[in-house]
Amino acid sequence: MATEEKLEIKKAGGPEALTHFIRGLWxxxxxxxxxxxxxxxxAVTAQMKPALTMGVATTFVLVCSNTVVSLMRKLxxxxxxxxxxxxxxxxxxTIADLLLQAFLPEMSEKLGPYxxxxxxxxxxxxxxxxCGSRKPVVTSFFDALGMGMGFTFGLLVLATVRELLxxxxxxxxxVLPDAYVGxxxxxxxxxxxxxxxxxxxxxxxxxxxxxxxx
Amino acid sequence: xLSKFLKQTWLVMVAALVFGLLVAGVHxxxxxxxxxxxRKKLEGELKNLLTKATSFKEVKDESGKVIYRIGLxxxxxxxxxxxxxxxxxxxxxxxxxxxxxxxxxxxxxxxVLKSNETPGFGDKIKDAPFKDQFTNCPVTEKLAVIKxxxxxxxxxxxxxxxxxxxxxxxxxxxxxxxVIEMKKIISHE
Numbered sequence: 374m375a376t377e378e379k380l381e382i383k384k385a386g387g388p389e390a391l392t393h394f395i396r397g398l399w400x401x402x403x404x405x406x407x408x409x410x411x412x413x414x415x416a417v418t419a420q421m422k423p424a425l426t427m428g429v430a431t432t433f434v435l436v437c438s439n440t441v442v443s444l445m446r447k448l449x450x451x452x453x454x455x456x457x458x459x460x461x462x463x464x465x466x467t468i469a470d471l472l473l474q475a476f477l478p479e480m481s482e483k484l485g486p487y488x489x490x491x492x493x494x495x496x497x498x499x500x501x502x503x504c505g506s507r508k509p510v511v512t513s514f515f516d517a518l519g520m521g522m523g524f525t526f527g528l529l530v531l532a533t534v535r536e537l538l539x540x541x542x543x544x545x546x547x548v549l550p551d552a553y554v555g556x557x558x559x560x561x562x563x564x565x566x567x568x569x570x571x572x573x574x575x576x577x578x579x580x581x582x583x584x585x586x587x
Numbered sequence: 588x589l590s591k592f593l594k595q596t597w598l599v600m601v602a603a604l605v606f607g608l609l610v611a612g613v614h615x616x617x618x619x620x621x622x623x624x625x626r627k628k629l630e631g632e633l634k635n636l637l638t639k640a641t642s643f644k645e646v647k648d649e650s651g652k653v654i655y656r657i658g659l660x661x662x663x664x665x666x667x668x669x670x671x672x673x674x675x676x677x678x679x680x681x682x683x684x685x686x687x688x689x690x691x692x693x694x695x696x697x698x699v700l701k702s703n704e705t706p707g708f709g710d711k712i713k714d715a716p717f718k719d720q721f722t723n724c725p726v727t728e729k730l731a732v733i734k735x736x737x738x739x740x741x742x743x744x745x746x747x748x749x750x751x752x753x754x755x756x757x758x759x760x761x762x763x764x765x766v767i768e769m770k771k772i773i774s775h776e
Contacts (some may be wrong), residue, residue, distance in 0.1 A: 453595070464606040486637060486703055566707070
């Protein structure tokens with residue numbers, strides 16, 4: 374009886390999908406645990422708005438490509454695998470780029486070449502390989518959603534630190550007193566690549582520490 | 588042989604067709620919006636640079652493409668000209684909006700409409716310190732790019748961006764070529 378029930382749940386993609394989703398948020402977080410897709414992490418997190426846009430765009434591509442790959446996973450034999458992954462991901466990144474150009478032109482301009490570069494984000498092809506090509510559609514969908522949200526969360530954490538210290542603002546709205554920028558107490562280095570590496574390094578160290586404590 | 592070939596490639600061909608149609612569909616649906624966004628940006632920059640103009644007259648060529656725009660004030664007097672020009676940058680094409688005064692002997696300023704230069708380096712052509720050098724620049728002779736100097740001096744020398752010589756030179760070249768073209772067009776009218 375119990376085994377039959379388990380099989381039923383497995384078929385529906387119940388707890389497996391949920392497990393994947395929750396794992397993607399923190400335990401297997403793309404940035405802090407897997408360290409995939411580092412390029413946009415360092416490049417677009419100088420401010421929160423572009424970071425959020427990048428996170429949502431990547432999540433969109435992740436979810437769409439993982440779902441499509443999962444739908445055709447039985448057909449991906451031999452060397453067709455990587456070819457089809459790339460084809461699928463490229464299609465959805467192009468669509469995401471067009472959507473950004475149409476509905477968020479300033480963000481599209483701000484993010485510039487990093488939107489087409491989502492195609493080479495290792496996170497997306499990594500999940501297609503590890504999950505999309507092996508698991509049923511519902512699981513793949515929630516895995517992608519969890520990974521994407523975890524990635525966005527990581528981007529936002531970095532962007533919060535950097536924007537706060539460099540501009541004294543969050544999402545463009547001044548949070549720290551005006552004297553912070555006016556008197557020059559702000560850390561301009563946080564806007565530059567050096568600041569990105571510093572912040573990422575410290576956050577990675579902290580997250581490793583907390584994981585070890587568990 | 589054909590069946591072996593088809594067995595291995597049918598999925599790729601079908602996917603390519605489906606995805607191609609999908610991208611083409613999205614592109615077609617959003618094309619107008621994207622064009623509107625570009626036009627809004629252009630109009631914003633026009634107003635920004637030709638501040639004295641209250642209206643703009645478009646001068647088109649035979650195919651209907653806008654060659655340049657004339658800025659007019661309330662009395663209909665010409666306040667300046669605006670020309671869109673592009674050229675090769677370091678990474679990709681750079682599209683500029685160049686504005687000249689009515690007498691064509693100085694620039695009123697430039698705006699970068701489209702560029703894909705290296706972030707942090709060539710990207711700085713969009714920022715005020717570099718871009719503002721072109722405001723009120725005399726264009727009786729060609730502008731020249733120099734490596735170090737005083738950016739606030741209003742003269743025909745443009746101080747390049749450190750680490751982005753090619754982008755800086757590309758912008759200056761586009762400006763120079765456009766000024767020559769503009770002078771040619773106006774002198775023929």
